Amino acid sequence: MKHISLMGATGSIGTQTLDVLKEHPDEFRLSAFSVGKNLDLARKIIVEFQPELVSLSEKNDMEVLKSEFPGISFTYGQQGLTEVAVYHKADVLVNAVLGSVGLEPTLQAIEEKKTIAIANKETLVTAGHLVMEAAKKNGVSLLPVDSEHSAIFQALQGEKEKNIEKLILTASGGSFRDKTREELQNVTVEQALNHPNWSMGAKITIDSASMMNKGLEVIEAHWLFSMPYENIDVLLHKESIIHSMIEFHDSSVIAQLGTPDMRVPIQYALTYPDRLPLPSANRLNLAEIGKLHFTAMDFNRFRCLQLAYDAGKAGGSMPTVLNAANEAAVAAFLEGKISFLQIEEYIERALHAHQHIANPGLTEIKSADAEARKYVSSLI
Numbered sequence: 095m096k097h098i099s100l101m102g103a104t105g106s107i108g109t110q111t112l113d114v115l116k117e118h119p120d121e122f123r124l125s126a127f128s129v130g131k132n133l134d135l136a137r138k139i140i141v142e143f144q145p146e147l148v149s150l151s152e153k154n155d156m157e158v159l160k161s162e163f164p165g166i167s168f169t170y171g172q173q174g175l176t177e178v179a180v181y182h183k184a185d186v187l188v189n190a191v192l193g194s195v196g197l198e199p200t201l202q203a204i205e206e207k208k209t210i211a212i213a214n215k216e217t218l219v220t221a222g223h224l225v226m227e228a229a230k231k232n233g234v235s236l237l238p239v240d241s242e243h244s245a246i247f248q249a250l251q252g253e254k255e256k257n258i259e260k261l262i263l264t265a266s267g268g269s270f271r272d273k274t275r276e277e278l279q280n281v282t283v284e285q286a287l288n289h290p291n292w293s294m295g296a297k298i299t300i301d302s303a304s305m306m307n308k309g310l311e312v313i314e315a316h317w318l319f320s321m322p323y324e325n326i327d328v329l330l331h332k333e334s335i336i337h338s339m340i341e342f343h344d345s346s347v348i349a350q351l352g353t354p355d356m357r358v359p360i361q362y363a364l365t366y367p368d369r370l371p372l373p374s375a376n377r378l379n380l381a382e383i384g385k386l387h388f389t390a391m392d393f394n395r396f397r398c399l400q401l402a403y404d405a406g407k408a409g410g411s412m413p414t415v416l417n418a419a420n421e422a423a424v425a426a427f428l429e430g431k432i433s434f435l436q437i438e439e440y441i442e443r444a445l446h447a448h449q450h451i452a453n454p455g456l457t458e459i460k461s462a463d464a465e466a467r468k469y470v471s472s473l474i
């Protein structure tokens with residue numbers, strides 16, 4: 095039995111991870127988890143899974159649950175996240191939190207030689223060089239949970255990385271894939287949150303609409319698979335059936351296909367190198383689907399994707415600024431303070447305002463992150 099620590103248990107990836115654990119109670123045990131402020135769902139998770147350690151965002155919330163469940167250890171805040179990440183009984187850490195808050199706990203878990211199932215792409219975007227260096231030093235596996243990176247990881251099984259010509263990430267196009275830039279001028283938050291294929295949290299759904307989500311995935315793929323940005327392509331694929339592809343030197347292309355269901359890549363990360371049945375998953379029926387559509391990516395239309403490529407190629411502290419500025423701008427959009435197209439405008443201005451650091455350490459990364467957020471806030 096594998097013991098699991100789960101950061102971000104009440105989010106989209108977190109709840110679907112719990113679904114996987116429920117499918118296989120003889121294979122997995124939830125030993126520790128963290129939540130934000132959703133106490134009702136936290137209570138349900140505690141009752142159902144009987145974990146040993148639970149972390150809350152706020153001390154007051156911790157005290158409430160601590161009084162209700164005296165047999166369980168509770169903690170809170172950033173330190174609480176780290177305690178969950180390094181919990182001594184856990185074999186695997188599932189990093190499903192949102193944003194760069196997942197970086198330091200993940201680094202600590204790597205030092206403790208935990209296997210990392212990573213769904214928190216901001217950890218690699220913000221400090222990919224530090225994370226990959228620490229993983230290599232400690233002999234730790236980083237198993238991708240994002241459907242695109244899991245697809246590449248699965249397609250690579252039995253293959254040699256030296257034979258890769260390029261990686262091809264597919265993108266659904268998000269809520270506004272059929273709109274022109276002129277039509278984006280007055281779109282609403284509600285429209286942006288209406289994703290055609292996937293059920294996700296608010297922030298990642300907005301990122302999908304702006305194509306920043308795919309930009310972050312490009313940077314993540316660069317680190318996970320040691321691939322130059324020039325060899326990472328993005329292809330618009332509306333059906334989200336092909337999750338990503340690899341083209342090899344001999345012109346062969348291997349793709350991973352499946353219905354849009356995040357439980358599949360989550361489970362693969364937890365069971366790797368084995369597979370387990372997933373009876374509740376919808377089976378892929380290509381005859382029923384009939385056709386799959388593909389379109390070349392328009393970088394002028396999806397400006398955020400171009401900004402991500404530019405930041406990734408610049409390297410150093412630029413991806414940190416990209417991510418932090420995006421988080422701040424998306425939060426402002428969700429609060430109705432800025433328009434949809436101002437998200438990309440504020441990210442670009444933050445990148446131009448930043449003094450590039452070629453090889454930042456953790457302290458410099460945290461500083462660049464804070465400065466980018468502050469700069470975006472000053473524009474609102």
